Amino acid sequence: MEGLGMAYTRAKVVEEISATADRVFGEIGAFNNLPVIMAGTITRSTLDKKGVVRTLRIKGMKGSLDETLLKYDTAARVQIYTITADPNDLAPFNDYTSTVKVKPITSRRSAVEWTSRFVPKKGKTKAECIEFAEGIYRLGIQGTRDVLGVKK
Incomplete structure (x- = not known):
């Protein structure tokens, strides 16, 4: 595992959405929902028979990306996942969780916190990897707003 003995780089986006936490998690927390909240970017997501490994197809990229669900807690509204294939061909980092x-926040407003830790691939800077990850998270959060029909 590439990350052993190395310091992880971390990315984090926190944004608010004008909808209940249950409605927001129903969209952003649904493990196979990325083609809905990231329409036009994630073109396909298929689950294995157990529903814990998703295979993603990304617009304009050859190949696929497999991610494994490590934890899913609807009561706490938490989802934890990892990129299964290390190294992977599509992301600029390895050892990603x-x-x-x-x-x-209120009865009609919630906060989404999307975080990760990873090891940048050789030749990639921490800043490039953070920008890549945070861009994906912002896209997913905005897509969730769009699906829910709220502006902010």
């Missing part, structure tokens, strides 16, 4: 949390 990500957490999506949704917390209520």
Whole structure:
């Protein structure tokens, strides 16, 4: 495993959505829902028979990316997943694990916290990898707003 003995790089996006935490997690927390909340970017997501490994197809990229669900807790509104194939051909990093949390702020507003830790691939800077990861998280959060029909 490439990350052993190395310091991880971390990425984090926290944004608010004008919807209940349950509605938000219902979209962003659904493990096979990326083609819905990232329409036009994630073109396909298929689950294995157990529903814990998703294979993603990304627009304009050859190949696929497999991710494994490590934890899914609807009561706590938490999802933790990892990129299964290390090394992978599509992301600029290896040894990647990500957490999506949704917390209520009020009865009609919630906060999404999408974080990750990873090891940049050789030749990739920490800044490039953070920008890549945070761009994906912002896209997913905005896509969740769009699906829910809310502006912010």
